[in-house]
Amino acid sequence: MTIQIPRGTYDVLPEDAVKWQKIEAIAREICALFNYKEIRTPIFESTDLFQRGVGDTTDIVQKEMYSFKDRGDRDLTLRPEGTASVVRAYVEHKLYGAPNQPQKLYYIGPMFRYERPQAGRNRQFTQFGCEVLGSADPSIDAEVIALALSFYRKIGLKKLKLVLNSLGDPESRKAHREALIAHFKPSIGEFCEDCQNRLEKNPLRILDCKEDHNHPLMVSAPSIVDYLNEASHDYFEKVKAILDGMGIDYELDPTLVRGLDYYNHTTFEIMGASQGAITTLMGGGRYNGLVSELGGPETPGIGFALSIERLLLALEVEKIELDADALLDCFVVAIGDPAEQKAPVLLNQLRQAGLRADKDYMARKVKGQFKQADRERARFVIVIGDEELDAQKAVVKNMADGTQENIAFDELTNYLKEKL
Structure with a gap:
């Protein structure tokens, strides 16, 4: 019997591996320019890390994690994303006490999610991500965004669009949460089962639903922008002003909520061309409460992650050939x-x-x-x-x-x- 590769995975053959090496080399080159240091975390972690860090109302935790028990009856999970692992390492090794602050870190490695395989979406995929822990300075938000754009431009992509939003601080999110519940509750029976379960737990996730995205109530849903308190509004204005000063163009999208529970304040996505359509190449945002959620001190954080597989699709669409060095x-x-x-x-x-x-x-x-x-x-x-x-x-x-x-x-x- 011939043994074949598992569904949702792929082999990178030698003729393609040179492209991956080029991309990874550029990622490391850009991170060096911005003074980000590499961190490497385990491919599997305690299941509780992702339940607490990513959020138990997310699709990732509810439907997509590869979880198993080891011989010691411990619950473990193949990492579905990189941020929770980086923050766990930050707390466990007390990097918040290191003399150099903030901690500016990056990683490149495989992630695993059990989802329906399609172009740019696999069950094993590779992420390049950056995390900054320890600074609440709006200029760090702008720097992280600039790093991501610099990486894509160095690769050669031209059809890029930066989309911004703010989810505000806990006070702003609480007011917006109550407004969302009041908005969706009378008609929640018209929505999918996931949305019904999320109404009381995390109504913001309803806005990110793929199944009900065309429902009329989605269009008329209360916007987070209208519920930002003065501090959240001022913070977001500073981020935008710095991006303006850098000459970085962006579009505001009040419906941009991202798919993970830990985001607050600045959220962003970079869109690109993929198979004739515009698609999300990467996303990120600020997560000021995640370190304390995982047992560390109150510490601000911000980061992003991008899929190398989606980047390769975008390169195909723009007909960009990576210059491979002579072997x-x-x-x-x-x-x-x-x-x-x-x-x-x-x-x-x-x-x-x-x-x-x-x-x-x-x-x-x-x-x-x-x-x-x-x-x-x-x-x-x-x-x-x-x-x-x-x-x-x-x-x-x-x-x-x-x-x-x-x-x-x-x-x-x-x-x-x-x-x-």
Whole structure:
């Protein structure tokens, strides 16, 4: 019986892996520019972390988590998102006491959600995310947004739209919550079962419902903007003013609530082109109560997460090819048995000097070896045969312009390094 890959997962083959490596390298480059440090957390955590951190009224917790018991009868879950794990690590390792504050962190890694697979939505997917813990400065909100936009622009995307909203502080959210309950309650029987369950627990989540999004009451629902108190309003105005000063365009969307319970104040999404339509590429926002919810001190926080799979779809739509570096610096072509004996020695010499080098291992003819060098996108080909061994010199061919030179074996490394 042939064993196949589980539904909702995928293999990244070598020809595609170079794209992923390029994207991840750009993510790390941008984070370095903004002084964000990498953090790596476990792929599975206590189930309680996500129930408390993500929120038990969310689709993620109610329907999508991969949860299981281990041999010690402990409840564990494959992480469905990255923020809760980062905050757990922040609390557990007392990073709030570190001298450098705020803590500016980023992560890249797989997440898992049991949902219906479709384009840009898999059961295992990869997120790049950033979190800033410890600062309530509106300029940090703007910085996080600027970082995300810088990443997409460095990749090459042009069809981007930033959408903003504010969910306000707890006082503002409480007033808005009561207004939402009063608005939806008389007709809640017309909504899906999930919305009915959320009415009293978290009515804001009703606005994020995919099934009832066309219901007339959605359009007329009370807007959070009308319930922002003075402090929340002033905070959001400062964020917008900083973005204006940076020259970052945005649109305001009072219906933007995001899908996780921990958000407050600034929320945002970046939209992009995907298969002919506009879709959400990433989202994020402020979560000032999450650290204390997970056992730490009262600490402000803000962050975002984006899907690399959705980014790849957007690149296809905009017809953007990621420039892949040449996979090899040089490829050794050996002609004859004595040369075959010399080739591994040369390869080791080149590799020890930091050059990416390879040779044929399939007993191909000379023409076949050159074709293999082309397929590997080698920048130089080193040819050795009986004549070259006698002269202790190799023929070095530049694959870009076709020129070639005879170079002594003991000078090969320096010659190639100069050319490269």
